[in-house]
Amino acid sequence: MNYPTGDQSAAKQYEDMARDRDVYLSRARDAASLTIPMLMPPQGHSASTVYDQPYSSVAARGVNNLASKLLMTLLPPNAPFFRLTIDDFDLQELAGDDARGQAEEALARIERSAAQLIEAKAVRVPAHEAIKQLIVAGNVLTYLPKDGGMKVYRLDRYVCKRDTMGNLLKVIVKEEVSFEALPDMVRKTLMDQPDYNNVTPETEVDLYTCVRREGKKMMVHQEVKGITIPKSEGSYPIARSPWMALRFISVDGENYGRGFVEEYIGDIKSLESLTSAIVEGSAAAAKVLFMVRPNGTTRASVLANSPNGAIVTGDANDVSTLQLEKFNDFRVAQETIGQITERLSAAFLLNSSITRNAERVTAEEIRYMAQELETALGGIYSTLSQEFQLPLVNILLYLMQKEGKMPKFPDDAIKPQIVTGLEALGRGQDLSKLSSLLEYLQPLGAEAIQKYLNVGDYIDRLGASLGIDTQGLIKSEDQLSQEQQAAQEEQEAMMQQQQMADMAKGAAPAMAKGVMDYTGGEQPE
Numbered sequence: 001m002n003y004p005t006g007d008q009s010a011a012k013q014y015e016d017m018a019r020d021r022d023v024y025l026s027r028a029r030d031a032a033s034l035t036i037p038m039l040m041p042p043q044g045h046s047a048s049t050v051y052d053q054p055y056s057s058v059a060a061r062g063v064n065n066l067a068s069k070l071l072m073t074l075l076p077p078n079a080p081f082f083r084l085t086i087d088d089f090d091l092q093e094l095a096g097d098d099a100r101g102q103a104e105e106a107l108a109r110i111e112r113s114a115a116q117l118i119e120a121k122a123v124r125v126p127a128h129e130a131i132k133q134l135i136v137a138g139n140v141l142t143y144l145p146k147d148g149g150m151k152v153y154r155l156d157r158y159v160c161k162r163d164t165m166g167n168l169l170k171v172i173v174k175e176e177v178s179f180e181a182l183p184d185m186v187r188k189t190l191m192d193q194p195d196y197n198n199v200t201p202e203t204e205v206d207l208y209t210c211v212r213r214e215g216k217k218m219m220v221h222q223e224v225k226g227i228t229i230p231k232s233e234g235s236y237p238i239a240r241s242p243w244m245a246l247r248f249i250s251v252d253g254e255n256y257g258r259g260f261v262e263e264y265i266g267d268i269k270s271l272e273s274l275t276s277a278i279v280e281g282s283a284a285a286a287k288v289l290f291m292v293r294p295n296g297t298t299r300a301s302v303l304a305n306s307p308n309g310a311i312v313t314g315d316a317n318d319v320s321t322l323q324l325e326k327f328n329d330f331r332v333a334q335e336t337i338g339q340i341t342e343r344l345s346a347a348f349l350l351n352s353s354i355t356r357n358a359e360r361v362t363a364e365e366i367r368y369m370a371q372e373l374e375t376a377l378g379g380i381y382s383t384l385s386q387e388f389q390l391p392l393v394n395i396l397l398y399l400m401q402k403e404g405k406m407p408k409f410p411d412d413a414i415k416p417q418i419v420t421g422l423e424a425l426g427r428g429q430d431l432s433k434l435s436s437l438l439e440y441l442q443p444l445g446a447e448a449i450q451k452y453l454n455v456g457d458y459i460d461r462l463g464a465s466l467g468i469d470t471q472g473l474i475k476s477e478d479q480l481s482q483e484q485q486a487a488q489e490e491q492e493a494m495m496q497q498q499q500m501a502d503m504a505k506g507a508a509p510a511m512a513k514g515v516m517d518y519t520g521g522e523q524p525e
Contacts, residue, residue, distance in 0.1 A: 010226075013170075017172065020159075021159050025040075027262055029041075029043075031261040033054070034261070035062075035136055036060050037054075058345070059261065059268045059348075063132060065350055066349055067132045071128050071131055074131075074389055075124055082111065082389065084110060085107075085417050086415070113405055114400065121150065123392075127142075134257075138258045138260075139248075140246050141158045141173065155256070157175070158171060158172065161255055164252075168245050170210070171210075171212075171243055172208055172210050173209040175207045176206060177204065178202060178203070179199055185230060186227055186229060189227055206225075207229075208224070209232075213238065216237065218236045218238055218241040219234075219235050220232070220235065221234075237398070241391075244387070246384075260380075270336075281326060284324060285324040285326065291319070292318055292319055302314065303319065393418075456480075
């Protein structure tokens with residue numbers, strides 16, 4: 001299908017949809033200018049653009065720290081961030097009543113294969129870049145193709161449209177490609193147009209990738225000057241589309257999200273202004289100027305040209321040093337900077353914010369405060385789990401089915417369940433409560449704990465709160481019964497052996513006496 005160059009062309013749609021994006025793009029550039037400017041460069045930038053660096057690095061350090069924490073939470077390196085579940089009714093229909101163990105084992109193999117696919121596609125590096133874009137700009141577009149790694153698009157490179165429920169309806173990406181990289185048919189068509197009479201292989205043209213929702217599928221095609229690129233048309237199931245338009249903070253009725261930095265832009269601007277004033281004021285205060293009384297006996301030329309330690313003619317009262325005398329003003333600004341820095345450090349989960357300014361700070365106090373700060377990110381985890389983790393799992397499973405590494409299941413039979421982020425926070429709260437329960441039971445004594453506490457169930461809940469599969473690790477009731485029975489049998493056998501030994505020991509004198517009576521009191525040789 002060739003899309004006409006009129007109002008239906010991707011270029012025209014991009015231009016119209018960009019008007020709605022401009023407000024969000026302007027906010028993103030303001031936020032980037034105060035944190036990490038290269039995350040969202042100004043309009044008209046190039047490779048040689050020199051960015052204005054902010055005076056304060058607290059916000060930039062906070063962005064990098066928060067992005068690293070979110071990356072480790074959303075894509076943990078030592079364990080899969082999801083698990084696959086299957087309903088009992090679907091399992092019975094597919095494999096029968098007694099197939100739960102085999103099904104769990106098969107699903108675990110699929111989970112491990114998906115985790116290996118994440119490592120093979122090197123998703124973590126672009127995912128870290130995408131998370132930083134979300135923190136600063138609030139929006140980012142990712143593309144995970146069948147071949148190759150994930151690609152990240154900044155907000156100034158795409159536009160999107162959503163319905164009232166936040167579902168993605170359309171995405172248009174604008175890229176620049178060299179004229180030589182276009183297919184022959186497209187190049188020939190473009191060279192017939194007046195704008196491309198003097199085209200060279202290095203000439204760059206605008207390539208538009210349009211992804212739109214039609215029914216239960218996402219349709220995709222690419223255009224150059226209204227001409228559809230051959231073999232670029234395709235479709236994906238909605239839940240398995242490789243295009244993910246992510247938002248950090250979603251707002252109902254808006255096509256784009258808001259960034260984390262935008263919520264603290266007031267403190268960041270205040271910190272930048274105060275830091276700038278102190279830096280520039282300190283530079284001015286560091287300048288040393290000597291003033292000489294015009295009508296005095298001391299000559300300025302003599303002071304300027306005399307070496308250190310020289311003896312000159314003059315009067316000390318004729319010479320004075322220019323002083324700024326703004327110490328108290330700088331002190332007020334410095335104290336304000338300290339308060340703002342503390343607030344921003346707490347918001348961006350910097351370690352310095354959880355340490356109380358005191359001589360003795362316990363490890364339990366630091367752990368508790370860190371947990372409180374992590375819990376504050378619950379809403380962020382819930383958004384990213386639904387818009388990033390869950391679609392990523394569906395894409396990975398779809399690619400594994402295409403490559404034949406995973407059997408094809410009926411629709412909605414296999415349900416991915418995210419086990420990091422908000423789920424991990426819930427497990428962390430359970431762990432804290434279980435530990436507190438055991439601490440409160442300690443004064444009762446070991447006998448009372450053993451009498452009233454079901455240790456096996458406590459260990460199972462402890463393992464679940466830590467995210468550890470205790471199957472095969474913790475002894476079952478049958479194993480404990482068998483070991484107890486074996487120990488009891490061994491004890492009975494030892495008792496029987498002891499009884500036999502005691503009987504033999506007691507019978508030895510009687511046997512010896514009988515032998516002596518038989519031999520007349522003499523021991524046989």
